[in-house]
Structure formats: structure tokens, C-alpha cells
Amino acid sequence: MSKNCPGFFEGTEMPTAGWWDALWPDPAGVVAEAGIKPGMDVIDLCSGDGWFTLPIAMVADHVLAIDIDPNMLNVARRRLAENGVANCDFAAGDAYDLAVLAAGPVDFVFMANAFHGVPDRPRLAAIVSATLKPGGYFAIVNWHTRPREETIVLGEPRGPRTDLRLSPDQTIKAVEAGGLSVCLGTY
Numbered sequence: 001m002s003k004n005c006p007g008f009f010e011g012t013e014m015p016t017a018g019w020w021d022a023l024w025p026d027p028a029g030v031v032a033e034a035g036i037k038p039g040m041d042v043i044d045l046c047s048g049d050g051w052f053t054l055p056i057a058m059v060a061d062h063v064l065a066i067d068i069d070p071n072m073l074n075v076a077r078r079r080l081a082e083n084g085v086a087n088c089d090f091a092a093g094d095a096y097d098l099a100v101l102a103a104g105p106v107d108f109v110f111m112a113n114a115f116h117g118v119p120d121r122p123r124l125a126a127i128v129s130a131t132l133k134p135g136g137y138f139a140i141v142n143w144h145t146r147p148r149e150e151t152i153v154l155g156e157p158r159g160p161r162t163d164l165r166l167s168p169d170q171t172i173k174a175v176e177a178g179g180l181s182v183c184l185g186t187y
């Protein structure tokens with residue numbers, strides 16, 4: 001699946017296996033730092049091959065992995081099954097259709113390495129907001145705004161084009177415009 005697929009967020013292709021593990025050697029640590037806790041009902045939005053879905057499912061009560069690419073969901077499904085994790089459902093679809101894809105309001109929406117490609121970020125933030133229980137959280141993991149040629153992983157520049165990368169300020173403005181309020185490190 002690629003940018004030629006209608007609705008596909010620009011610059012969010014799942015990388016070839018190998019360097020993602022090198023870039024994110026501790027996905028469970030990222031999930032913990034984001035604030036995902038036992039008992040939570042979580043959506044992993046744009047979940048890709050499940051690199052973060054697995055550690056989320058190992059902590060949370062339940063996780064719904066959503067991705068526009070059914071092939072990615074199959075890889076994720078296999079990853080979780082191989083690890084004996086069964087508290088995860090999978091839904092193929094566009095993140096903008098979250099309201100339809102989610103069974104009901106959740107405690108937490110986690111989105112890693114995809115928000116930069118969303119064409120209308122306030123719109124997505126508003127959709128996420130409507131999917132959260134009162135007091136729920138939306139965590140966004142983004143690439144730094146460093147030039148792409150400086151983000152070397154396994155010997156090569158990697159990640160989205162420099163002009164697609166978002167600063168924390170740009171991210172905060174986008175989610176605030178979608179009706180969410182920002183709490184940094186206070187959950």
C-alpha cells in the first residue's frame with residue numbers, strides 16, 4: 001500500500017523490517033512513557049505492523065489496532081498471536097473514519113509516526129476527541145524536526161521528508177484546534 005491509495009497519509013509508509021527495530025528498540029518503554037496503563041481500553045491508530053500494538057496489548061485491558069492497509073494488520077495479527085496475546089481486535093480503515101471503526105469510547109488513543117502525514121490534523125484531533133471517554137488521552141509520537149539527512153538509522157537517512165516533520169508547537173496547535181487540551185507530562 002502506498003501514496004497511490006486514496007486516503008493514505010503522505011510519508012507514512014511502514015518501513016522495511018530491520019531499521020524500525022533499530023530506531024525503536026524499546027517500544028514498551030515508549031508505551032509506558034506515553035501513559036498507557038493496566039485497565040485501559042486503547043486504540044492504536046495507524047498501527048502498522050503492530051510494533052507498538054504488542055506492548056500496548058501487554059499492558060492494557062484491550063486494544064483496537066486500526067490501519068488503512070489490511071496487509072499491515074495481518075502482520076500485526078501474526079505478531080500478537082505469536083506472542084500469545086489475544087486482547088486485540090483489528091480494523092482496516094481510514095483514521096478519519098475512527099467513529100465508525102471504534103466500538104465505543106476509549107481511554108486512550110495512541111498514534112505513532114503518522115500524524116505528520118495527516119492532511120487536516122485539527123479534523124483528526126476532533127474525531128479522536130469524540131472517541132475518547134471523558135478524561136481520555138491522545139498521545140502522538142512524532143519524528144523530530146531535524147533535517148532528514150541528519151536522522152541516520154543503520155547508516156542511511158530515514159524517515160519522512162524534512163518538510164513533513166512537525167515541531168511540538170505545530171502538533172499542539174493542531175490538537176488544540178481540534179478541541180483537545182494539552183497536558184505535557186501531567187497524566
Ligand SMILES: C[S@@+](CC[C@H](N)C(=O)[O-])C[C@H]1O[C@@H](n2cnc3c(N)ncnc32)[C@H](O)[C@@H]1O
Nearest residue numbers: 008009012046047048067068069094095112113
Ligand atoms: C510509518 S507507519 C507507523 C506504524 C506504527 N504506528 C509504528 O509506529 O510502528 C504508518 C502507518 O499508517 C498507516 N496509514 C496511512 N494512512 C492511513 C490512514 N489514512 N488511516 C489509517 N492508517 C493509515 C500506514 O498504512 C502505516 O502502516
